[in-house]
Amino acid sequence: MSASHSRERFYWTGALFSFAAVGGLAMQVRGALFVSFQETFGVSESLLGLVTPVGTVGFVLVVVTFGLLAGRIDVRRWLLVGVVGSVIGFLFIGAAPSFVVLLAMVFARSASTGVFRALDRPLLSHLYPDTRGRIFNLQTMAWAVGATIGPLVVTLALYLGEWRLTYAVLALVLLPILVVLWRLESPSLMENEVSFRRADVPELLARRELLVMGCALVLTGGIESVFFTWLPYYSAQFFTPGVANSVLSVYLVAYIPGRLVFSRLAGRARYLTIVLATAALTLVALGITFWFAGGDRMLLGVFAVGFLVSGLFPTLLAWGIDTVPQFTGPINAIALTSAQIGFFVFPATVGVLADVYSIERAMTLQLALVAVLLCIVVVGRRYA
Template sequence: MALTGAMMQARGAVLPTLEGFFVVPEWQLGLVAPAGTVGYLLVVVVFGTGAGHFDARRLLAVGAFGAGVALLAMGLAPSFLFFLGAIVVRGAMTGFLRGLDRPLLSHLYPSNRGRLFNLYDGTWAVGAASGPLAVVVALRLGSWRLVYAALAVALFVLAVLFWRLESPTVESKEQPLTRARLGELLRQPEVIALLAALFLVTGVEGGLFTWLPYYANGELPGGWAEVTLTAMLVAYVPGRFAYSALTERVGPLNLLIGVLGLLLPAFAFTFFVADGLWVLAGVVAVGLLISGVFPTMMAYATDAVPEYSGPVNALATGTASVAVGSVPAVMGVVVGGSDAATAMRLLLAPLAAALGVVVLARIGEGRRAAAEAGGSPTVDD
């Protein structure tokens, strides 16, 4: 999980360098995110919906090894088109890892999904914070290509570990997913809320991951722009640990309503009002608040249908992938036609919509609970 975070965030941090190295316009840089989504989405949906029917250990080993090969190709890319092609392959190989990780965790620890999902995604945040720093170190050493070589070596080691480890024993089992059951699953209120909220919030995250360093170059003093994305991602670590501690105490939807309610003014301040180093402070606050939305919503929906954790994970990850791939591409068009500040400010709208989705989900949850309580049989003394 930490390595997938590092891979993803190194991509955004290296964009300003790639622009000059390959001499490409902004709209082509916006293709980096959707290129990583194409193969990733297909593999996650196919293998995620069939979780429990495949040899997870072997698929994880194949995914890690294949991602390492693709990263080597990215580091050796002679052209931007070749670089994009390697990203497509890397995304597909990463899909094996991400399509099976949460279903395995869900069945290994069925009673603590909210806490475990946030802790698990906290390791992603550690890796994600390391990715931009690795790019900075690689540039200081002489070439952006070095960061991809280092990540490839780490994935080769991980592939060997997956191959040699024994398959774990799980506490619960994944149920076969039929076409009829898939339709029922897509009509579950918790799943509908999950997909809607995740599309909106992960789209914002994808935009920040891809374009924040570019935006910061025009807003912060020299030297500070390079650490902006890292600062936001470092804030993900305590943020996800805080979500992990709070989600079982106050409930996932209550927690999300409070956090998203705070996120809106923090985001507005950062990209509408702040200047200079106040932008950096605002970015840290945004990272702290937005960090746990994805894993908390995942745990909320998985708790509703625990026997279908694989399909829920596949649907959520696929939805998030589409958002992470499409929103930066749209922002690239906005940046090319206007500027990065305008593109960033437009992200406030999906955050407000996400809050509305979570509020509606909480109202629906309360009504269902009241209906169940009202319909339960009573026993006379």
């Protein structure tokens, strides 16, 4: 590898990892601010449950479009558009005068982020063609670092007396990434990405691996999004509000060592074997967490679940891309869309169940999701 190629790869990797970290931060302030949204706008739990699905719709529409176009567009230009749009979106969310406006701005910001996320993993896939499993886990570890900080940023903003400051911080931390991308030249490493055509659709749809990956990621997205969205609210049944937000940080901080471990495992074992063992252990950890909820035991259980769940998405994505590496953009779009279907359906489902029954009973939906995931991976490992 030439020195210029190495330098180009270093800066692109740094920019992509940094945006992932900000994306994690942005996602995790959302759940931590639910109580503040409720107090500011006077909405019910069911309406709060719409925040994540609305963001999901904006994200998915853009991810699908740009994922399919990854082989024929100027990647650098559209990454810049994604960053600029995200900065503007954060500022408008923080200034929202009503819950309806807040939902509209969440939609717009998520769409801007979707432009970036549709293109970052295809670019990483071509930057690191021989170590996709490792680099995807490391990128999502960067996401986890930002996600872990998210609830703490909210706690600081609330201490200062204004939750809206959270979104000003998010806009501010994107500016260095914007500067780096502005100074970089368009990457020369996307030339191996085949321009996706309508005639290629049957080839992808005929692959059992992608069907298994998609179904598994719907459930994985559901498992993660329910915790991201509702864990602070659920934890408030057992702890003070300040401590409840910190419980989400306990869950998220487990993603950091978890994804580091999975980045090592991805190079030493078959991807589906890793996912199968992880899903089985997650089911056990969830059962213990919910049956013995409260106090230190709950915190330990939440950490264990976060550690295990952290490796599911990147490992499944790497497995899917390895099946058709020339179509990383479309496969990344399929993966993100599948996960976002889980984000769309299951947090809202928990909100409705919490209204009808209780948040404690609603959260046990997680056990069912992991059990179904386990079954899908068993079938996929045998027939895909």
